[in-house]
Amino acid sequence: MSTLTLKGPYWVTVRQYRRTLWLVAGGVLLSLVSMVWLRYWDGQTVGTNQDNGHAVLRVAMDWAATAMMVLPLLVGAFVAGPMVARELESGTYKLALTQSVSPARWLGSKLLTAGAVIVPATLALIGVYRLGWGSVAGTWSFLWYAPDTYVSTGPVLVGQVLLALGLGALIGQLIRRTVTAMALTGLVTGLALLLVGQLRWSLMPVLTGTGPLNVGNLFPGVPASSWQGGYGLLTASGDHLPAEACWNRTKEWDVCPADLNVVGQYWEYHPSSHYWPIQLIETGIYLALAALALYAAFRVLRARHP
Amino acid sequence: MVEYRIDRRSGVATYLQIVQQTKQALRMGLLEPGDRLPTAREVVESTAINPNTVLKAYRELEREGLVEARRGLGTFVRATLGTGPADSPLRGELTDWARRARAAGLDREDVSALFTSVLKEHFEGDDA
Amino acid sequence: MTRDGIALEADLLGKTYGGRSRGWALRGCGFALPAGRVCALVGPNGAGKSTLLALAAGLLRPTEGTIQAPPREHLAYVAQDKPLHPRLSVADTLRMGRELNPGRWDETAAQRVMADELDPHTLVRDLSGGQRTRVALALALGKRAELLLLDEPMADLDPLARHQLMGLLMADAAEHGTTVVLSSHILTELEGACDHLLLLHGGKIRLDGAVDDLLAAHTLLRGPVADLAPHTVVESRTTGRQLTALIRHEGPIEGPWDTQEPSLEDLLLAHLRTTPEGVPA
Numbered sequence: 001m002s003t004l005t006l007k008g009p010y011w012v013t014v015r016q017y018r019r020t021l022w023l024v025a026g027g028v029l030l031s032l033v034s035m036v037w038l039r040y041w042d043g044q045t046v047g048t049n050q051d052n053g054h055a056v057l058r059v060a061m062d063w064a065a066t067a068m069m070v071l072p073l074l075v076g077a078f079v080a081g082p083m084v085a086r087e088l089e090s091g092t093y094k095l096a097l098t099q100s101v102s103p104a105r106w107l108g109s110k111l112l113t114a115g116a117v118i119v120p121a122t123l124a125l126i127g128v129y130r131l132g133w134g135s136v137a138g139t140w141s142f143l144w145y146a147p148d149t150y151v152s153t154g155p156v157l158v159g160q161v162l163l164a165l166g167l168g169a170l171i172g173q174l175i176r177r178t179v180t181a182m183a184l185t186g187l188v189t190g191l192a193l194l195l196v197g198q199l200r201w202s203l204m205p206v207l208t209g210t211g212p213l214n215v216g217n218l219f220p221g222v223p224a225s226s227w228q229g230g231y232g233l234l235t236a237s238g239d240h241l242p243a244e245a246c247w248n249r250t251k252e253w254d255v256c257p258a259d260l261n262v263v264g265q266y267w268e269y270h271p272s273s274h275y276w277p278i279q280l281i282e283t284g285i286y287l288a289l290a291a292l293a294l295y296a297a298f299r300v301l302r303a304r305h306p
Numbered sequence: 307m308v309e310y311r312i313d314r315r316s317g318v319a320t321y322l323q324i325v326q327q328t329k330q331a332l333r334m335g336l337l338e339p340g341d342r343l344p345t346a347r348e349v350v351e352s353t354a355i356n357p358n359t360v361l362k363a364y365r366e367l368e369r370e371g372l373v374e375a376r377r378g379l380g381t382f383v384r385a386t387l388g389t390g391p392a393d394s395p396l397r398g399e400l401t402d403w404a405r406r407a408r409a410a411g412l413d414r415e416d417v418s419a420l421f422t423s424v425l426k427e428h429f430e431g432d433d434a
Numbered sequence: 435m436t437r438d439g440i441a442l443e444a445d446l447l448g449k450t451y452g453g454r455s456r457g458w459a460l461r462g463c464g465f466a467l468p469a470g471r472v473c474a475l476v477g478p479n480g481a482g483k484s485t486l487l488a489l490a491a492g493l494l495r496p497t498e499g500t501i502q503a504p505p506r507e508h509l510a511y512v513a514q515d516k517p518l519h520p521r522l523s524v525a526d527t528l529r530m531g532r533e534l535n536p537g538r539w540d541e542t543a544a545q546r547v548m549a550d551e552l553d554p555h556t557l558v559r560d561l562s563g564g565q566r567t568r569v570a571l572a573l574a575l576g577k578r579a580e581l582l583l584l585d586e587p588m589a590d591l592d593p594l595a596r597h598q599l600m601g602l603l604m605a606d607a608a609e610h611g612t613t614v615v616l617s618s619h620i621l622t623e624l625e626g627a628c629d630h631l632l633l634l635h636g637g638k639i640r641l642d643g644a645v646d647d648l649l650a651a652h653t654l655l656r657g658p659v660a661d662l663a664p665h666t667v668v669e670s671r672t673t674g675r676q677l678t679a680l681i682r683h684e685g686p687i688e689g690p691w692d693t694q695e696p697s698l699e700d701l702l703l704a705h706l707r708t709t710p711e712g713v714p715a
Contacts, residue, residue, distance in 0.1 A: 011533045015526055016519055091517035095570075098491050099534035099577070100507040306495050314626055350604035354597050356472050356629045357608035 009101050009109035017113075020078070024117060028124045034060070035128045042135055054135070061132050062141065065148035068129060068157060075118055076164030076171075076189040081182035083110055084172025103305040104298060111169055111294070115162065122161050129153060138225060144275050145227040147197065154279040159286025164189045166293030173300045196285055201229060203281045206268040210234055214254050219267045227274075231267035233260070240266060307344060308337060312353045320355055324363035332372065332387040343373060343381040437502075441469040441581050441613035442490055446499035449485050454497070458637050459485040463499070465632060465642045467615070469580070472607055474624040474645075475617040476702060477634035483617040484514055486634065487585045490615070503581060507538070510579035514586045514617075516570040520559035524552050524569055531573045544576030547602055563590035571599060575606055582606075582614045588623050600627055625698055633705055640705050645698060652701055653683050657691035669704040680704040 006014055014021065038060055041053035084107075087093040096106050129152045136142045142149050151157050168185045175181035206229050209221050213233075222228070233241040233256070243265070246256040256262040270278070308331045310324050318326075331337040346360040364381050367373045375381045407417050437443065447463040450456060460482040467473055475483050488494045490503045491511035503509055518527055528548075532539040552565055561569065567590045574582055582603070588596045604627060606612050615632075618624050631648060633641035641648060652668065659677045662670070665687070670679035680696055687693055696704075 008533050008536060012530050015522060015530070019521075091513060091515055092519055093517075094488075094491075094493055094511065094513045095517050095519075095573070096534070097493060098506060098509070098511040099531070100536070100538065101534050102506070304495075306492050312626065314622075320626055345608075347605045347608040350608050351601040354600035354604055355626045357604055358472075358629045359626075360608075 009096075009106055010113055012096075013110050013113040017083070020082075021117060024121050028121050028128070031064070031125060031128045032131075035132050039132060039135060057132060058136055058142075061129075061136055064129055064132065065146075065152045068125065068152035069148050071122065071125070071157065072160040072164040072193060073186045073189050075114075075161045076168040076185040077182040079111070079114055079165050079168030080172035080175070080185035081168075081178045083114065084169055085176050085181035086178045088173065088176040089178055097305055103301050107169065107298065107301050111165060114165055118161050118165065119158055122158050126153060126155075126157055144225065144272050145270070150200075150275075150279075154275070155283045156279050156286065159283035159290070160189075160193055163192060163286045163290040163293065166290040166297065167192070169297035170293050170300065173297060173304070192289065196282065196289075199285075200278065200282055201227065201270060203285075204270065204274055204278050206270055208266050208268050210264055210266045212264050213256070213262065219269075222267060222269050223271055225272045226269040229268035229270070231265065233262045234264045234266045236261045236263050307341070309344075310349055310353055312355055321359045321363040321366065324349070324360060325366050328363070328367055328372070329387055332383070332385075335386075337383050337386075339383050339386060341383045342379075343383065345380055437466075439469055440466050440502075441471070442467040442501070442503050442615065444486075444489075444499065444501045447486075447489065447496055447501050448498040449482075449489060449494060450497045458497075460489070460634075460637045463634075463637075463639050465639055467613065467630060467632075469613050470607070470611045471630040471644075472604070472614045472628045473616070473630040473632055474621070474628035475615055475632045475634065476621055476624070477617075477619065477640075478706065479619055481619075481634040482637045483619075483634055484585050487511065487583045487615065487617060488513070490581075491583050504579075507535070508579055509581040509583060510574035510577045511583040512567075512570045512574050512585060512587055514589075516563075516566045516590075518558045518566060518569060520557070522558055523554065524548075524556050524558065524561070525554035527558060527569055528554075528572060528576065531576045535577050538578050540576050540578045543578065543606065544572040547572035547575050547599065549598070564592060564595055567591055568595070568599070571603075575602070578610070580613060582612055584614065584616045586617055586619075588616075588618065596623070603627075621699055621702055631698070633702060635706060641701070648701060649695055649698065651682055652680060652696050653687060654678075654680050654694045654696040654700055655687065655691040656694075657689065660689060668701075669708045 038053070038057045042051075042057045043053070045051045045053040087096065093106075097103055101109075133142065133149070133153060137144070144150060144153070151160070164185070167189050168181075171185045171188060172181045175184060209219055211220050219228075219231070230240075232243045233245055235241060241260065241262065245260060246262060247253050249257050249260075308328060310327050312320055312323055314320075316323065328337070328343070337343075343364065346357045346364075349355070349360045350357050364373065364375065368375060368381075372383065372385050372387065373381050374384050404417065407420070412420070443466040444463050448458055448461040450458045463482075463486065475486065477483055485494065488511075489496055489501050491509065492503065492506055493511070519530075522530065528541075528544055531544060532541065547568060549568075551568060552561070558566065558569065567587065571584075571587065574584070584603075588600065591599065603614060603616075607614055616624055616628065629645050631641055631643065631645050632639060643651075653665075656676065656678050658675060659672055662679060662681055664684045665681040666684065668680045668682060670677060672678075680700060681687075
């Protein structure tokens with residue numbers, strides 16, 4: 001974190017937020033050391049009756065995943081509040097904008113500095129998480145598609161923090177009050193992530209499996225690790241009917257009235273091989289939204305400051 | 307080198323104070339031909355007055371032929387003013403006159419008023 | 435861009451915060467400040483001085499009209515509240531000046547303002563008001579600007595520091611021909627240092643010109659009550675049979691009056707007492 005080679009507004013930004021930078025670096029390092037230690041402990045006690053190491057690792061991984069979900073909100077709040085709104089609220093922008101640096105360079109250098117710290121830090125945290133994930137992957141609550149695990153293990157989190165950065169830059173300028181801007185950015189970022197998250201499993205066509213009626217819920221041909229979507233009854237013409245369509249009439253799951261023309265059942269799923277394509281598409285959406293937010297942020301800046 | 311003291315409450319224009327103080331220094335022999343006057347920068351840094359005021363005073367002194375500006379070097383004293391006050395015969399005569407005025411019963415204020423009115427009569431129109 | 439020889443120029447300049455119906459902070463302002471002048475921007479609190487300076491500094495957009503000032507690189511601005519980053523040290527703050535003004539930063543000029551008065555390791559948040567002013571002025575002078583815009587620069591300073599810093603400002607103006615605009619609601623702070631005057635009252639410009647010209651154009655007279663035409667009466671007061679008036683004279687003054695050139699303070703007070711509030715600030 002040497003400030004020796006930095007120039008101009010980058011030096012100023014780094015100097016201004018040096019405490020936060022040390023905090024981020026310290027946080028990443030601490031998480032790495034803890035994870036290495038947990039994996040070591042886990043490895044020492046594996047297979048014994050006192051596998052406390054593994055239990056502790058699972059708890060830690062659970063907490064870590066939750067923390068990773070909150071990470072974009074923290075980033076957004078920090079950019080919106082301390083980095084942008086506070087300068088506008090306290091009046092230090094008057095100092096910055098009357099030096100030989102244009103407003104766009106001023107905001108740009110702040111955001112670039114933030115990005116240059118946040119992206120590697122996020123990647124490092126994902127790496128740390130994956131380090132622990134190796135031991136718990138695929139077990140209950142650590143399936144690849146569990147929302148927190150899904151976010152904590154892939155590039156989608158990088159997209160999320162960058163979207164938060166863009167939203168922070170925009171909202172910080174519009175609100176100009178540190179605390180309010182932080183809260184609002186947290187809220188808006190949370191909503192945006194929730195909305196895109198809702199679309200997640202529609203980003204790629206699901207695979208559909210079919211089979212006879214009498215197999216119950218054990219869908220043959222669907223890998224156990226798959227994300228399971230909708231399922232129901234299949235008619236001779238290929239139409240999908242709700243799973244309970246027969247039961248409603250006959251009060252039996254496997255017996256269907258002839259007029260429904262049911263020939264079997266279907267089930268939709270994403271195999272674990274869809275993990276990467278979906279991660280990448282979703283990341284792309286976040287990046288596009290982030291670009292939009294940043295464009296708006298610079299438009300607002302230009303409108304406010306000649 | 308002279309140092310100017312500006313009295314903002316004196317009612318005398320600032321540039322005139324500089325002119326008068328320079329002349330005073332010339333009379334007292336504190337400044338001699340060839341001496342450099344302080345630069346405008348030096349004057350305003352110590353007095354916090356407007357630089358143009360100093361330049362105006364220096365122009366006035368130059369107009370009177372007391373100093374000359376040499377481009378890039380500064381403003382230099384060209385001439386001296388009057389004679390040393392202590393050994394002037396005029397001073398002797400004035401001393402003599404003041405003694406007689408006192409003997410005639412005039413007090414300080416009477417003498418001062420009389421002196422001022424004569425000054426005014428003889429130097430009418432000569433500013434500074 | 436400004437015209438040759440003009441450092442700052444406004445034409446029909448108006449500014450309102452949050453909608454025209456909410457009142458004008460500044461309206462219909464026009465002036466041209468020649469380069470190299472030290473201009474006092476005076477007026478009561480709320481007259482629009484800070485708004486005018488922020489417009490000149492490019493921090494605000496005019497609501498109407500125009501203001502032409504040198505570009506950001508060539509002007510320095512010190513806001514009234516002397517904003518500085520509280521968690522940077524004094525040394526870091528000056529380093530910031532160098533980093534943000536590459537190629538034009540003058541460390542000597544900045545250090546002259548600091549005058550070894552402050553420990554460079556002190557954090558800005560631990561400085562007194564006067565010390566903050568010193569750092570803010572060091573940043574402004576270190577920038578080697580053509581136009582210095584200083585909003586109430588002397589308000590927090592003790593008399594000694596005020597004299598010293600005013601001296602430095604004047605020295606900078608003398609050496610580099612810097613145009614300086616200083617705002618204040620206390621005239622005595624600026625008298626003697628300024629050779630140009632902008633009097634702002636109720637968002638409008640009431641007086642604008644070189645101090646010497648303004649003083650020479652006005653006369654303070656005392657005498658019997660009589661018609662003062664063709665002169666413009668700025669302010670007049672009658673006590674019994676005696677008239678005291680400040681006029682802007684048109685031609686020579688003939689009459690039984692005792693005349694006198696007004697002081698800058700006479701002039702300002704007379705204009706402030708008699709100009710209507712015009713626009714609420």
